[in-house]
Amino acid sequence: MNETFGAVLRRLRHVRGLTQERLAETAGVSAQAVRLLEAGRRRFPRPSTVTALADALRCTDSQRELLLSASQRASDLTRGLPSATVGFTGRAGEVEELTQFLAAGVTAPAVPIAAITGMGGIGKTSLALKVAEELADQFPDGQFLLDLRGFSRSGALDPLTALELLLGMVGTADAELPDDVDRASARFRSAVAGRRMLLILDNAADSTQVLPLLPGTSGTAVVVTSRRLMPELGGARQLQLDSLSEQEAVDLLAEIGGPTVRAESGAAVRIVQYCARLPLAVRVAGAQLIGRPASAAGALADRLADLSDRLSTLDDHGRGVRSSIAVSVEQLADSDDPTDVAAGGLLPRLAVLDGADVSTRVASRVAGVSTGQAERLLERLSDVSLTEALTPTRYRLHDLVAGYFDEVVPAAERRTVRCAALETYSAMTWQLGGMSRRPAGPREELADEGWRVGAADLEDRDTLLDLLDDERANLVATVRQAVEASPAEQELAVRLGIGFKYYGVARKRWAEWRDVTSATAPAAGDALPKAMLFADHGLARAELNDFDLAADALIRATEVLASIEAPEFEATTLVNLSHVLERAGRIDEGLVYGTRSLDRAIATGSREEEAESLLVLGMLHGKLGSPERSSYFTRAVEVMRANGPPRGLAMVFQQIGLSYRESGDFAAAIKPLEESLRLLVADNAGPYLSEAHEDLGWIRYLSGDAAGALKPLTEALRGAQEFELWDREGSVRLHLAQVLMALGRRDEAREHLDEALQIYGSRGMAAADEAQALLDKL
Incomplete structure (x- = not known):
């Protein structure tokens, strides 16, 4: 067995008949340093120290080589970092980016620093170790990893303790450590100066913990991993990790789980989707498939499909996903910073929202704080990788983080959050309705002025439409959830459903309009709102060319309207129904409802509906090849030109053109379509x-x-x-x-x-x- 440096030094000193004090004096080092070296408490002397000791001992060439070799063997042992996690897959782009950056930075004037951030379990440490493995030849003086325990329940290392450990790693005795962070930091910088080393500062709490641990001169490169963003590390290459791609996640699952995964590719895809492609979750899932039959993959996917059981399945005896998330959450709750505490309190409310992301506007409403404060809270959550900033005003909550809180949020708080979101969406649609240039009708008469209060600050129509565009997916998801929930949520969903027409028509969001009205029409209690929602549903389906189902919805609306007095709205609904029946090819039914709509429009003095009834009757006669078509069209244009808005007249000309086109008279269709x-x-x-x-x-x-x-x-x-x-x-x-x-x-x-x-x-x-x-x- 090879001798340690301390043993070789002691033997050579005895050969020369020197005391420790005499050797120290001759070599120009302290007697304490010699004692610590021989005792093995200082294992990694600097090359200059080794040279000075060899000179003082008047070493022969072979003795000098032995002494140098013993000092290097101790250093070699410290280069043995943990290997990159077994089954490391993916991240090829990130590995290439970091290896090129760190390798190039070794000869640059400044210390190259790479900061890898992301949520717990995203694979930060594995990536750092993989990069270190790729760069092994670039750092002959050692590669070291120090766990700073920044997100550990036992508490983060204080910088002085971290420096003590680092100095021990690079060969400076513990007893020589100053008791002041600044002086200890200076000692560490001196110890690594001129050496080619890679330092991985893993699991850092924040930049305050990291800054004293950084070398001062080039040659040593640093990789920092943390759940918290660290913009204070000036000049650092910042790399924020997201989940693996689907293929990378499946490859990782197969690497861990073995043949079972490859045998059930469909189940494998489901598993990684339920794991949100988070490496930690995928690894835990893969471990459950080792040595199992092919059917095990499908059974595991079925278990993971149940959100209430998902985190338990991925727990891994307290070392899995739930524990990883819990540490971040607990640190926020226990922080001395009020912003941290408030951000932690916002998290469960965000988890209740049924959507892929959340805006600062909605977050402010569900948290009961200003938009500016909500932005600060979301930014803080993003800093610790519990949310991801998609745009300056939109943030995404990781699926498994949402699942963690789904287990713990009380039902009453869920209702409060969903109601706040529904009120926000509803206010936006009704605020848009208030900007309409059309005269007030039964929809507007239903509205309460208070319905717009939550969006009263949105005075620009285009800005409001853009915000609704951003919210539309979450809005639909929230409505679907609400109609199956409490009466208060159902009432708000119906209010939103009625107001959604303003947005659906303005932006032609036919599919979303269809889905919202489909969900809310059955939930409406009063006749007029129910009729409106069925009618709106029919119109949305008609725009999507689903004419038979559109007609069925409009017929439901007319049946509800027959029980109440709403003549103008009934006239509008009848003309829309007759038009949809014409599109569906149900000509006889269309003529019946078309005639009823014309009679009702004339009786109520609704001139726009009169023009539209004449238009539809012309289209129906066109389908029959009747010469009466042109006279209906002429009357429709005259009435709409005298009484309707430009867009209404444009619609008349458009439908006339389409009617001629459908009958094969292409030449006659061109002029009305141009108009x-x-x-x-x-x-x-x-x-x-x-x-x-x-x-x-x-x-x-x-x-x-x-x-x-x-x-x-x-x-x-x-x-x-x-x-x-x-x-x-x-x-x-x-x-x-x-x-x-x-x-x-x-x-x-x-x-x-x-x-x-x-x-x-x-x-x-x-x-x-x-x-x-x-x-x-x-």
Whole structure:
């Protein structure tokens, strides 16, 4: 067995007949240093110290080599970092980025520092160790890892204790450690100066803990891992880890779990999704599949599907996901900083919200604080990797963090949070309604002025619409949750459902409007709100070309309206129903309801409904090939031009054009569609322009002018993308592809068909078959 440095030094000193004090005096070091070296308490002397001792001992070349070798062997032992976690997979981009940065930084003037941050269990330490493994040859003087215990229940290391441990690692005796952080830090910087070392400061609490531990000169590189962001580390390469990709997570699961995972690929995907692709969770799940039969993967996926049992399944005897999250949560609750405590109190409320992310506006309402304070709390949660900042005003709560709180939030608090969110969304829609240029109707008469209070500060219509765009997915999810909950939540959901029309129509959010009204119509107690929601549901379905179900919903609305006095709204509903029946090809029913709608409109003096009734009757007669169509159309234009808004007149011209198009009279369709587009452009109709451009482009193509169709269709695609109208984008791309095929531009056509197929295929819509059929022709 090789001798330690202390043993070699003692033997050589005895050979020379020197006392420890005499050797120290001759070598120019302290007697205490010699005693500590020989006792093994200082194991890693600096090369300059070894040289001085060798000179004082008048070592031969072989003795000098023996002394140097013994000092280096002690250093070699300290380079033995833990290996990168077994089964390390993925993170290829991050590994490459950090290895290149740290390797290049070794010869740079400043110390290269990489800060890896992310939530507990995201794989920060594993990544740091993998990088160290890749850089082993770059740091011949040692690689060291110090756990700073920043997020440990036992408490973080204070900087002085950390420096004591570091000095011990690099060969400076404990007894020589100053009792002051600044002097100890200076001693550490001196000890590592000129050496090529890699230092991993793992699990750091914050930058205050880290700053005294940093070397002062190049040569030594530093990797810091923490759950907390550390912008104070000036010049550091900041890398915030997110969850693994789905494929990386499946590969990790297979690496841990073995053949069982590969045998059940579908179950493997479900497992990593339930694990939120968090490496710690995936590893715990994988360990449960080792040596198990193929059916075990499916059974584990089924267990993880139950949110109430998920964290227990991933617990790993107190070392799993729940414990990792609990440590971060407890540190916030026990902090002396009031912002930390308040941020920790906000977390469970965020977990109640049913959505992929949360805005500062909604967070402020559910927390009962100002928007500015909510932003500060969300930022603090982001600092410790419990939320992720998606934009300056939107944050995402990690799925498993939400699951952790799902187990502990009382039912009463859940109701309070959901009601606050519903009131926020509802106020935004009703504030938008208050900006409407249309005259007040039964919807507005239902409203209470207090419904808008929560959004009274939103005075710009475009800003309000943009905010609702950001909230729409969470809004729909919250409504679906609310209608199955308490009466108070149901009442707010119905209020929101009625007001949603203002947003749904303004932004053409037909799918969201359909989903909101589908959920809230059955929950409405009073007849008028119920009729409105059924009618709105029918209109939303009609916009999505689901005409038979649209007609069924509108018929339900007319049945409810028959029990109350709401003649103007009944007239509107009847004309909409007759139009939907025309679209569905149910002509006889359409004529019956169309005649009723015209009679009701005339009786109530509703001139817009009169014009629309005349329009629909003309369209129905067009389907029958009746010459009465043109006279109905002429009367409809006259009445709407005299009594309706420009957008209403544009709609009349559009429907006239579509009626002629459907009957094959393409030449007659062009002029009304051009007039419709002109009116909409003049009225700055936003998302409605895409549909008008598409109608005009398509009729030009059908009339034989493929080249003339390109410009309006291209403009239609631009508008659909600008306003995120996925249904319109899919339709326009199908039409563009056919026009481009006619012009011989097959590669461009194929690109549009691929995009259309992706849009429709992801939503399981029949139009995907049309896109595929056209692709097959290319």
